[in-house]
Amino acid sequence: MVTSNFDYFAPTSVDEATSLLSRYRGEAKVLAGGHSLIPMMKLRLAEPGVLVDIGQIEGLSYINESSDGVAIGSMTTYREMANSSVIQSNYPLLADASAKVADLQVRNRGTIGGSLAHSDPAG
Known part of the structure; x- marks a missing residue:
């Protein structure tokens, strides 16, 4: 199955991530390892307009x-x-x-x- 369209951001700091989550409040989801969210998106049980991938944050x-x-x-x-x-x-x-x-x-x-x-x- 294919996910719905979304904007993808990969912030490199906690400040940048929280700013994105604040800006896109209500339509953003946090992507960590992806094993919980991605299957939900493929089944269309979750359809975020924005993904904030925290994997690049040290x-x-x-x-x-x-x-x-x-x-x-x-x-x-x-x-x-x-x-x-x-x-x-x-x-x-x-x-x-x-x-x-x-x-x-x-x-x-x-x-x-x-x-x-x-x-x-x-x-």
Whole structure:
């Protein structure tokens, strides 16, 4: 199936991305790994007029532990979470769940931010 027409932007900073999302409020969708949104677009369950691809923004893929807990960046893949020594050591249930999401292709490309943004139940 073919998606409906849309404008595509690939910002290189968070400021640029938020500016685009503000400018195209209501018609823009965020594209992270693409495993949640693209299938929805092909089925015409989502028809955004604008896609804002955050894949070119540096610094959105991280796993940082502090005394308050762990922070996981929106572009962090399920594979990165499953293989993280921080997650494996201190959050083994999260590591185990991340290792069991869908198939290898989805774990390599699918991001936690994309799943959350589209209310996609991973698995």
